[in-house]
Amino acid sequence: MSETREPPYKKVKIAETIDKFLQQIMLSKKNLQAIVSDELIKPVPFTKVYVGNVKNVKELSKIITILNEKIPIKELQHLKRAWKKEVLLCPVRYLNSMTQESIQEYLEHKVSELKDSFEYFKVMSLPSLPPRLKKQHIDYSKVWSCNFHPNEYLERLCGSDFFPVAELMKHRCYMGVAFETARYYLSEKNPDLQLSDILLRDINATVVVDPSICSIVAISFDNRECHPIQHSAMLAIDNVAKTQKGGAWNTSTDREYPPLPGIDNNLVLYLKNKFPNAKFGARNYVTKEVLDENRMSASDSPYLCTGYYVYMIREPCIMCSMGLVHARANRVFFCLSNNNQGALISKTKLHCVPSLNHRFEVFTEFL
Ligand SMILES: [Zn+2]
Incomplete structure (x- = not known):
């Protein structure tokens, strides 16, 4: 199952600055590639x-x-x-x-x-x-x-032009949001942040999007320095849970959190400035009792990450990938492979294990 792959940033000519790199990520017309099971x-x-x-x-x-x-x-x-x-x-x-x-x-x-x-x-x-x-x-x-x-x-999924250009640009834009999130948090500690600090450091940022309303539902940044299992995907899942009256971790000093829980409000302001057309916030969560009372269907309320797209700057590890399976994510996009721990292509292809009761699709090749 495993295959040795060079990190993408070694194969591709990379821009020298963060801004140029982000332009490359967001404006490239190159289509994304699905990671499919080996038998294909x-x-x-x-x-x-x-x-x-x-x-x-x-x-x-x-x-x-x-x-x-x-x-x-x-x-x-x-x-x-x-x-x-x-x-x-x-x-x-x-x-x-x-x-x-x-x-x-x-x-x-x-x-x-x-x-x-x-x-x-x-x-x-x-x-x-x-x-x-x-x-x-x-x-x-x-x-x-x-x-x-x-x-x-x-046939289309395994081909080289799966996403129409307009949709491709959205995926690339959300990946840009993930990189800007990493830049925001790393800049707080290092005002002279260089592109290599993002590409070469073992950090991750995650953006969760509800494609049915084209809105960013949750964002997270790696917090392993303070808590061993607060990997960015685990935090993102927890932040999604906070939009559904759940969540276990308190990771934001901001007590009021519209439109996004678990992150600094200043990050939302920063992202709104960088991405003026981006929408933030989840659909209204409705409890099961209210759904039943009003004869509404389960799809009238968000449930975990059902239907959501997850964008990560780096391939998630096995714990995060399994967390995304349990959370019912619909698609996972990542930019950089994680040769030591990645569970979606580098070490294994968790999403292709036939015995799992939920599957998500995985896409990469942003560079
Ligand atoms: Zn992880």
Whole structure:
């Protein structure tokens, strides 16, 4: 699963100043790239199977019917049972290796009525997983005939122009907000802040957006210096909870927090100045009792990070990524990979684990 990747800022020519860097992030027309599961992008594993060449092609359909009944191959249902004059008999591992059983002996034992149906046998390597993309289907079809149902959304997600330009610019702008947040907090301690202080230091900032109203719902900045688990994503999740009558941490000295909880009001003023068109604040939270009383649906009130987009300057660690799964985030965007701890591409792809009961999509390549 893991793959070694150079940090993006080493691959790409980076601007020398923070302002130029932010322009590069926000104005580039380069589309973002989804991080998808390895089975969509890595070479598929192959498995060895026995194939028989039928003597009489007119018996092909009868042979297939018998084989499907007597030797079903559940794990290879994506492969058609026959291709031209050849029939898929069984995976090589079905034969008894202890007795060095031959395929002829296996057939005589399992389907004696077919023991004389084949001209010859051969071993082939065929893809052990079904094709998910058209490109994979084309590749597979060169060796054997496969069942395939194209998924247009998946095709677009794996392509290089997923977001329309207008939407792309919004994502880039919110990433700009995340970097400005880091700049704001780091500048408080270091007025001579340089771009390298943001890029090379192990810090993170998070911006949570409700795309249904195009509004920034929560912002956070890394607080690990004071509290070991106050990573920026964990704080962002907590700050979202504060907009829903929850939240566990008090991280702002400002007692009144409209429009955003858990951060300095001065940061909101700073961001409003930098991004005059940006909206701040969450939809009104409605308790379950009020929803029921007024016969409203659950979607009339925000619930955790359901439907929300999360923008982070750096790839989140495994704890933060799992926190975002539990919080039901819809999409996670990050700019810089985190080679030592990142859980969305660097060390693993947590969002691609099939057993998780919630998934979010992940996008990167802002540089
Ligand atoms: Zn973390």
